[in-house]
Amino acid sequence: MSLSLQQFTTESRNQTSANIDTVSTLDMLTIINNEDKKVALAVQKILPNIAQAVDAIQQAFTKGGRLLYCGAGTSGRLGILDASECPPTFGSSAEQVIGLIAGGKPAILKAVENAEDNIQAGQQDLQNIQLTNKDIIVGIAASGRTPYVIGAMQYAKAQGCTVISLCCNNESEMAHIADIKLDVIVGPEVVTGSSRMKAGTAQKMVLNMLTTGSMIKNGKVFGNLMVDVQATNAKLIERQKKIIMEATDCSREIAEVALKESSNHCKTAIVMVLTGLDVNQAKNSLKQHQGFIRQCI
Numbered sequence: 001m002s003l004s005l006q007q008f009t010t011e012s013r014n015q016t017s018a019n020i021d022t023v024s025t026l027d028m029l030t031i032i033n034n035e036d037k038k039v040a041l042a043v044q045k046i047l048p049n050i051a052q053a054v055d056a057i058q059q060a061f062t063k064g065g066r067l068l069y070c071g072a073g074t075s076g077r078l079g080i081l082d083a084s085e086c087p088p089t090f091g092s093s094a095e096q097v098i099g100l101i102a103g104g105k106p107a108i109l110k111a112v113e114n115a116e117d118n119i120q121a122g123q124q125d126l127q128n129i130q131l132t133n134k135d136i137i138v139g140i141a142a143s144g145r146t147p148y149v150i151g152a153m154q155y156a157k158a159q160g161c162t163v164i165s166l167c168c169n170n171e172s173e174m175a176h177i178a179d180i181k182l183d184v185i186v187g188p189e190v191v192t193g194s195s196r197m198k199a200g201t202a203q204k205m206v207l208n209m210l211t212t213g214s215m216i217k218n219g220k221v222f223g224n225l226m227v228d229v230q231a232t233n234a235k236l237i238e239r240q241k242k243i244i245m246e247a248t249d250c251s252r253e254i255a256e257v258a259l260k261e262s263s264n265h266c267k268t269a270i271v272m273v274l275t276g277l278d279v280n281q282a283k284n285s286l287k288q289h290q291g292f293i294r295q296c297i
Contacts, residue, residue: 008169010142010195014188032197035190039201042186043209050206053164053180054213057136060162061096061218065134067211068126069099070152072116074196075140075166075203076101077108082207088236090211090220091228091267097211100125102148115148122152133160138210140203142195144172144183153177166206168199182206219292222247222270227293231264240266247293248273271296 017031043050057067069079080099086092102121103112115121126137137156139149144167157163157177165178168186175181184206186198215221220228225247231237237259244255247270258269261279271282274297282296289295 010168011193012188013192017190032190039186039198042184043205049182050209056162057214058217060136063134067097068137070149071140072102072146072148074200078203079140088230090215091230117147119147119151122148123155126152136162138164139174140166142168142199144169144174222293227267244269
């Protein structure tokens with residue numbers, strides 16, 4: 001299926017901003033802000049599809065699979081951003097969520113010409129990380145037609161992976177390949193074709209939901225607390241203490257002792273305080289219950 005740019009919602013002209021270059025700065029920003037308000041409502045319309053995707057990702061994690069994002073340009077960078085924030089936020093391994101971008105690492109900081117048009121490169125990048133049928137793929141492209149992403153999705157599909165598409169146009173080529181399609185229709189951009197704007201915001205919101213939702217369902221959150229947060233700096237050590245105090249209603253002194261005894265493993269410290277178990281017993285309980293604090297207590 002091949003469509004001209006004029007047939008894509010993301011490439012059409014937004015009449016609301018047709019004279020944006022002639023208005024005051026405040027009016028310009030008001031136009032942008034009013035258009036941005038539409039993004040969350042567009043995401044709301046596909047929440048059932050996003051829920052289906054979250055459940056599929058959680059199932060992949062349970063089986064030892066990985067979540068792999070594939071995108072080009074802004075879409076690729078957003079995937080890398082979401083993937084890179086999972087280890088410090090959820091204590092996940094760096095290999096559990098991986099972002100791939102057309103053109104490789106250089107494309108993270110600077111556009112790599114024609115990289116997105118290489119359909120073979122998408123397959124090759126998945127082969128390079130030894131794709132298996134346990135993995136789950138999310139192809140990200142505002143247009144829904146990026147060759148690099150399509151190549152990755154087609155290869156993943158052939159390997160038996162669950163494939164998800166995240167696009168901002170209806171009836172895209174990517175959506176027709178996907179097992180689960182996430183079409184967030186945000187409408188024309190304020191600056192025609194600048195899909196880093198509303199489309200990029202929509203993609204960021206959905207990616208947040210995919211990883212946060214699947215991590216919650218994998219026991220990485222207790223209440224609304226990031227109980228697997230990694231203490232990689234002084235600020236995060238303080239955050240760990242606050243999380244333990246919030247989760248257990250204990251004093252700062254008790255939180256500090258538990259955190260020290262658990263070698264700064266926040267989740268273990270919480271189980272220790274809530275149950276009275278020693279560090280080894282708390283660790284064993286978490287292991288027995290697949291890391292879910294509620295099941296330990």
